[in-house]
Structure formats: C-alpha cells, structure tokens
Amino acid sequence: MAVTLSDVAREAGVSLATASRAINGSADRTVRTDLRERVLAAAERLRYSPDANAQAMARGRTIAIGLIVHEIADAYFSTIASGVTSAAERAGLVVTLASTDRDTARELTFVDLMQRQRARAIILVGGRFDDDTSNDRLAAALAEYRSRGGGVAVIGQPLLGVDTVTIQNRASTRDLAHQLHGLGYRRFAVLAGPENHLTARERVEGFRDALAELGAPVPRDLVIHGPFTRDGGYDGTAELASRGALEDVELVFAVNDVMAVGAMAAARAAGLSIPGDVAFAGFDDILTLRDITPSLTTIRLPLTDMGAMVTEMALSPAKDEPRIVPVDGEVILRDSTPRLR
Amino acid sequence: MAVTLSDVAREAGVSLATASRAINGSADRTVRTDLRERVLAAAERLRYSPDANAQAMARGRTIAIGLIVHEIADAYFSTIASGVTSAAERAGLVVTLASTDRDTARELTFVDLMQRQRARAIILVGGRFDDDTSNDRLAAALAEYRSRGGGVAVIGQPLLGVDTVTIQNRASTRDLAHQLHGLGYRRFAVLAGPENHLTARERVEGFRDALAELGAPVPRDLVIHGPFTRDGGYDGTAELASRGALEDVELVFAVNDVMAVGAMAAARAAGLSIPGDVAFAGFDDILTLRDITPSLTTIRLPLTDMGAMVTEMALSPAKDEPRIVPVDGEVILRDSTPRLR
DNA sequence: TTGTATGCGTTATCAG
DNA sequence: CTGATAACGCATACAA
Numbered sequence: 098m099a100v101t102l103s104d105v106a107r108e109a110g111v112s113l114a115t116a117s118r119a120i121n122g123s124a125d126r127t128v129r130t131d132l133r134e135r136v137l138a139a140a141e142r143l144r145y146s147p148d149a150n151a152q153a154m155a156r157g158r159t160i161a162i163g164l165i166v167h168e169i170a171d172a173y174f175s176t177i178a179s180g181v182t183s184a185a186e187r188a189g190l191v192v193t194l195a196s197t198d199r200d201t202a203r204e205l206t207f208v209d210l211m212q213r214q215r216a217r218a219i220i221l222v223g224g225r226f227d228d229d230t231s232n233d234r235l236a237a238a239l240a241e242y243r244s245r246g247g248g249v250a251v252i253g254q255p256l257l258g259v260d261t262v263t264i265q266n267r268a269s270t271r272d273l274a275h276q277l278h279g280l281g282y283r284r285f286a287v288l289a290g291p292e293n294h295l296t297a298r299e300r301v302e303g304f305r306d307a308l309a310e311l312g313a314p315v316p317r318d319l320v321i322h323g324p325f326t327r328d329g330g331y332d333g334t335a336e337l338a339s340r341g342a343l344e345d346v347e348l349v350f351a352v353n354d355v356m357a358v359g360a361m362a363a364a365r366a367a368g369l370s371i372p373g374d375v376a377f378a379g380f381d382d383i384l385t386l387r388d389i390t391p392s393l394t395t396i397r398l399p400l401t402d403m404g405a406m407v408t409e410m411a412l413s414p415a416k417d418e419p420r421i422v423p424v425d426g427e428v429i430l431r432d433s434t435p436r437l438r
Numbered sequence: 439m440a441v442t443l444s445d446v447a448r449e450a451g452v453s454l455a456t457a458s459r460a461i462n463g464s465a466d467r468t469v470r471t472d473l474r475e476r477v478l479a480a481a482e483r484l485r486y487s488p489d490a491n492a493q494a495m496a497r498g499r500t501i502a503i504g505l506i507v508h509e510i511a512d513a514y515f516s517t518i519a520s521g522v523t524s525a526a527e528r529a530g531l532v533v534t535l536a537s538t539d540r541d542t543a544r545e546l547t548f549v550d551l552m553q554r555q556r557a558r559a560i561i562l563v564g565g566r567f568d569d570d571t572s573n574d575r576l577a578a579a580l581a582e583y584r585s586r587g588g589g590v591a592v593i594g595q596p597l598l599g600v601d602t603v604t605i606q607n608r609a610s611t612r613d614l615a616h617q618l619h620g621l622g623y624r625r626f627a628v629l630a631g632p633e634n635h636l637t638a639r640e641r642v643e644g645f646r647d648a649l650a651e652l653g654a655p656v657p658r659d660l661v662i663h664g665p666f667t668r669d670g671g672y673d674g675t676a677e678l679a680s681r682g683a684l685e686d687v688e689l690v691f692a693v694n695d696v697m698a699v700g701a702m703a704a705a706r707a708a709g710l711s712i713p714g715d716v717a718f719a720g721f722d723d724i725l726t727l728r729d730i731t732p733s734l735t736t737i738r739l740p741l742t743d744m745g746a747m748v749t750e751m752a753l754s755p756a757k758d759e760p761r762i763v764p765v766d767g768e769v770i771l772r773d774s775t776p777r778l779r
Numbered sequence: 780t781t782g783t784a785t786g787c788g789t790t791a792t793c794a795g
Numbered sequence: 796c797t798g799a800t801a802a803c804g805c806a807t808a809c810a811a
Contacts, residue, residue: 175512192534196520212487365731
C-alpha cells in the first residue's frame with residue numbers, strides 16, 4: 098500500500114542505501130548529482146513520504162517533544178504553549194500536547210506516555226503543589242526519563258531536580274505591595290488560590306510580608322482560599338461581598354489575572370464600582386487583560402518568551418546541576434488601582 | 439542502554455513472543471497466568487517502557503493524531519484544542535499540535551509532517567480563505583493522506599472534500615441582525631475581517647443581507663475590513679472613530695469576539711461610552727467574554743464540544759461522501775446591546 | 780499455550 | 796561513491 102524507500106530506490110534504479118542518502122542528504126553529500134536527482138525525481142513521482150517512525154527507530158531518536166500543561170484552554174498556558182510551538186518549529190521538532198486539568202496523577206501518566214513515545218524532551222508547565230508524595234513521584238519519573246537520554250525543563254518551582262524557569266513570585270508581589278502602598282492603599286484583601294498551590298502561596302506570602310513590614314498587614318480573615326481559576330476569583334469575591342468585608346477593603350489582590358478578572362465581575366455583580374468602591378490587582382498580564390475595564394494592574398510575565406526559553410533548555414544538554422532561570426515580573430500599574438490619597 | 443522487550447523476556451525466562459503477548463495483553467489473553475505475572479514482574483523490575491515507535495512500525499499504526507490550528511494562543515482555538523485533547527485522551531491517543539499563524543503554506547507543511555509521522559488522523563481547524571490555489575493544494579494533500587488510510591476532519595468551510603464541522607455563520611448572523619433590529623437598532627457598522635476570509639465573509643453577508651431585507655442596510659463605507667484579530671477590531675474601530683462615523687452609528691458588529699473586544703477598547707479610547715454612545719456585538723462567545731464590561735452580545739458556539747466532535751469524526755471511518763455537520767450559533771443578548779427605542 | 784522466525788521502513792556499517 | 800546487509804524494538808503468522 099504505502100510507498101517505501103525501497104520503491105523509490107527501485108524506481109530510480111539505485112540501491113536502498115543510495116536512495117536513503119540522496120533523500121536524507123545530510124552533512125555528507127556523498128552521492129553523485131545525477132543519481133541524487135534521479136532519486137529525488139522518483140520520490141516525487143511516487144509521492145514518497147518518509148516514515149518518521151521508521152526513521153526514529155533507525156536513528157535512535159524522534160523529532161517530538163512533549164508539552165504537559167495544566168489546562169490548554171487557559172490563556173496563561175496557551176500563550177506559553179505558543180512560545181513552545183514556535184521554538185519547536187524553529188528546531189524542526191513537533192510538539193505533543195497533553196492537558197492534565199491540574200491532575201497530578203495524569204501528569205505522571207503523560208510523562209510515561211512521552212517516555213514511550215521516546216520524545217526528545219519533556220516540558221512541564223504549571224505551578225507545583227505542596228504534596229511531597231506526588232512531587233517525588235514526578236521527580237523520579239523525570240529522573241528516569243533523563244537517565245534514558247531525554248531532556249526535561251519545567252516552568253514552576255525548582256523542586257523536581259530538573260532545569261527550571263521559575264517566576265520570582267515573592268519578589269514580584271513584594272514589589273507590587275510596595276507600589277500599591279505608595280499609592281496610598283492600606284486595607285487589602287487577598288484571593289489566595291489553593292492553599293497547597295506553591296505559586297499561589299509564594300505570591301500571597303510576598304504580598305503579605307511586604308505589607309506587614311509596611312505596617313498594613315492583611316488580616317487573616319481577608320485572605321480567601323479557593324481555586325486558581327476565574328470562578329475561584331469570582332466566588333472568593335462574592336464571599337467577601339456577602340460578609341460585608343468589601344466595605345472596609347480598599348484593594349483586592351488576586352494571585353493571578355483570571356482570578357482577578359472573575360473577582361471584578363463578582364464585585365460588579367455585588368453592585369460595587371471599580372475602582373471607585375474597591376480596587377483590584379492581578380498577576381501574569383495575560384493578553385486578554387488589554388480589553389477589560391478598567392484596565393487591570395498586574396505583574397507582567399513574558400509568557401511567550403518563557404515558552405521559548407523552557408523549550409531551549411529542555412533541548413540543550415546541561416548534564417551537571419539543574420539550571421534555575423529566574424524570571425522577574427514587572428509591576429504594571431493601570432486604571433484599576435488609581436492613587437488613593 | 440535502553441531496556442527492550444527482549445531483556446524483559448530473558449529476565450522472565452520466556453520467549454520474546456510470550457513477553458509481548460503478556461505485556462500487550464490485548465483481546466486474546468492467550469498466555470498462562472503465572473507466565474504473564476512473571477513477565478509483568480520482570481518488566482516492572484527492569485523499568486521497561488515499550489517503544490511506541492517500534493510498536494507503530496510493527497502494528498502499522500500510531501497512536502497520534504495531528505491538530506493544526508491557526509494560533510494556539512487565541513482563546514477560540516485553545517478552547518477547541520481543549521476539546522480535542524480530551525477526546526483524544528479518551529480514545530487513548532496523543533495529539534501533536536501545530537500552530538500555523540494563519541499561514542496557508544505552513545498548513546501544507548504541517549499536513550506533510552503529520553503524514554510522515556503517520557498520524558492516525560489530522561484535524562484542521564480554522565476558517566478557509568478564498569484562495570482556490572491554496573485550498574486545492576490543501577485538499578489534494580488531505581486526499582492523499584486519506585488515500586493512505588488517515589482520517590481527516592475539519593472545522594471550517596466544507597470545501598476540502600473531507601468531513602467537516604461547519605458553523606452556520608449566515609443563519610446565525612441573520613438571526614442576530616433580526617434580534618438587534620427588534621431591539622430598535624437601525625444604523626450599523628461592521629468590522630468585517632479579511633476580505634478573503636470565508637468565515638468572516640459569511641458572517642458579514644448574513645448580517646448585511648438580513649438588515650437589507652429589514653430596510654436597514656449597512657452602507658458600504660461602514661463595512662471595514664481588517665485582520666481577524668483583536669488588533670484588527672481595535673484599528674477598524676479607531677478608523678471609524680477618526681472618520682467621525684461612529685456618531686451616526688448605533689451598533690458595531692464585529693465578526694468575532696476578540697475583534698469586538700478590541701473594538702470596544704478603541705471606542706473607549708476615543709471617548710465613547712458603551713453602550714450609551716455605541717453598542718457592540720461579536721461572534722463565538724469565547725470564555726473570556728464573561729468578564730468584559732459591558733457584557734457582550736454575541737453568538738454562542740459550543741467550542742469544546744466542537745473539538746470533541748471533530749475528533750470523533752476524524753477517527754471514525756466514513757468512507758462514502760464527506761459528512762457535513764452543521765453547528766448552530768445561539769444569539770446571546772447581553773448588556774452591550776440594550777433595547778434602543 | 781508457547782516459541783521461532785519474519786517483517787515493518789530506515790539508517791548505518793562495512794566492503795567493494 | 797555505491798551497494799549489500801545488519802541492526803532498531805516490537806508484533807505476529809506459523810509451527811511445535
């Protein structure tokens with residue numbers, strides 16, 4: 098059925114080996130021009146399509162890299178994914194995508210799957226959880242994958258023993274806290290995300306620590322935990338509103354933008370005006386932020402670049418100690434947090 | 439280096455064939471229990487990981503499906519992609535992702551790439567362009583891929599000769615036009631997207647035709663063409679504003695949501711209030727819409743479901759005529775288009 | 780039920 | 796520079 102390289106060779110009147118060399122045509126152009134052209138013509142005529150699986154077998158390496166994200170429909174992840182696909186294309190590789198829906202068990206399953214696919218590298222993106230068991234399991238799986246020659250790089254916390262692009266969460270939210278304080282804000286609430294989500298936790302800690310030092314601590318009961326999603330932001334704010342807490346709060350900080358955006362929707366639904374009655378700030382600077390009103394103060398992350406960066410790391414050797422690449426967030430003040438006093 | 443099935447067989451003291459049968463363990467459980475267990479134990483001990491490429495060769499089929507989208511960072515595509523990855527996971531398949539940046543040439547390249555990967559199926563999502571040459575070329579590539587046993591399904595216009603999930607663009611925008619007319623709107627402008635983009639064109643035509651029939655035709659100079667992106671919406675609206683055209687216009691219809699959202703940002707930048715000075719409507723009902731203000735009137739598409747649907751089509755036989763599955767859009771009236779008179 | 784032998788489509792080794 | 800031929804890792808007819 099399928100036309101193979103042997104067919105091409107026969108059609109061109111050369112040996113299999115010559116056909117292979119002519120078509121691959123890599124570094125060693127050790128094939129006579131007329132033969133090469135005959136082979137190429139034959140391939141064209143027969144509509145030959147090399148079998149990547151067979152090539153992978155013979156060569157001992159594939160052209161695939163695995164990308165594992167929490168949720169591809171989320172703007173944060175899809176933007177990073179865009180950076181990954183671009184970098185992969187540049188490197189002549191294809192990316193195999195897996196979306197775990199934040200299920201650590203599924204993460205493990207997908208690492209195994211990529212392993213079986215003999216992917217060149219695995220890229221894992223998404224904050225880790227405070228769960229030693231699952232982190233250790235994952236670290237072990239990745240270590241084994243690496244021991245078999247695969248490359249690994251992660252965007253998240255550097256606790257998997259592999260190359261990591263890590264966001265300076267604490268420093269960024271400290272910075273944000275200082276700037277907001279400078280604008281006159283003193284009474285804050287925090288939509289803190291899941292308690293065991295390390296990214297969320299770091300962001301909260303940086304924010305609260307800085308504010309405590311500044312003499313404007315965030316009361317414990319104004320730190321609301323919930324899902325790291327839009328609805329998490331919405332529900333958390335709805336809860337604050339129903340408690341009447343928002344009347345005393347000047348600014349709500351959500352640990353990521355989608356939460357902040359959901360939070361603003363909830364505030365509006367509760368009849369509050371933004372930023373008149375309450376101000377908001379987020380984290381990530383996802384692209385869709387440009388178009389929400391009022392424009393949201395946030396911390397910008399170079400998401401696409403991070404995708405490209407993590408891809409290059411995953412593909413480069415680095416045999417020694419795991420490399421840690423810190424990424425700074427840049428505070429962007431916008432209309433959602435006007436000067437207060 | 440790598441541990442192979444032969445290693446497992448030797449370790450378990452059985453033949454290669456038995457080891458294969460024990461580990462694959464498919465329909466025919468034709469291997470004695472004690473042997474099977476010995477093999478499984480050996481595999482576990484040796485940390486055996488089957489080579490998917492070798493399996494693909496031996497079996498004659500892979501477990502990969504190819505997904506080609508215009509831009510994975512776009513909410514429309516990433517939501518569909520989410521539906522595809524879910525459906526693929528359910529089917530025990532992995533998805534190889536390619537983002538073309540709306541480049542038809544690259545689309546062709548990726549089809550070829552998926553072909554080489556011997557992907558089980560190819561899913562192509564994104565509106566076609568009015569460009570017979572590139573469409574024909576693509577159709578030919580897909581036909582060849584199918585003739586080699588691959589499945590193909592598309593979300594877009596049914597002009598590639600393959601199974602297609604097609605959005606009822608005309609009917610949907612006609613419906614929208616009627617409803618807006620019913621709300622009292624008479625003077626419209628349209629952000630029409632690229633002139634050669636078929637989805638954009640269909641949406642514009644349905645909208646304009648209906649309005650013409652209703653006696654409220656959209657003047658040609660209020661139909662602005664531009665990119666199918668957020669910035670396309672922004673720039674188109676900025677142009678309308680700078681021409682002073684928005685003073686006479688009651689409602690701006692953008693052929694997709696990201697354009698509408700960009701358009702609203704531009705209107706605000708021009709000092710207009712929404713919907714006080716001008717109303718807006720979009721198309722797609724992307725998830726992020728929930729959180730923009732005012733909430734945007736649009737036409738809802740079941741994006742995730744469409745992703746699942748197109749995956750199932752691509753994976754199912756259907757040897758006869760290409761199947762066309764129409765998807766209806768549902769008009770959702772929101773705050774951006776209040777009753778006018 | 781198990782084992783042997785062959786083939787899958789390429790690349791790479793090693794002679795000519 | 797070219798051509799046999801042996802891998803690559805696994806599945807599967809066929810034989811035992």
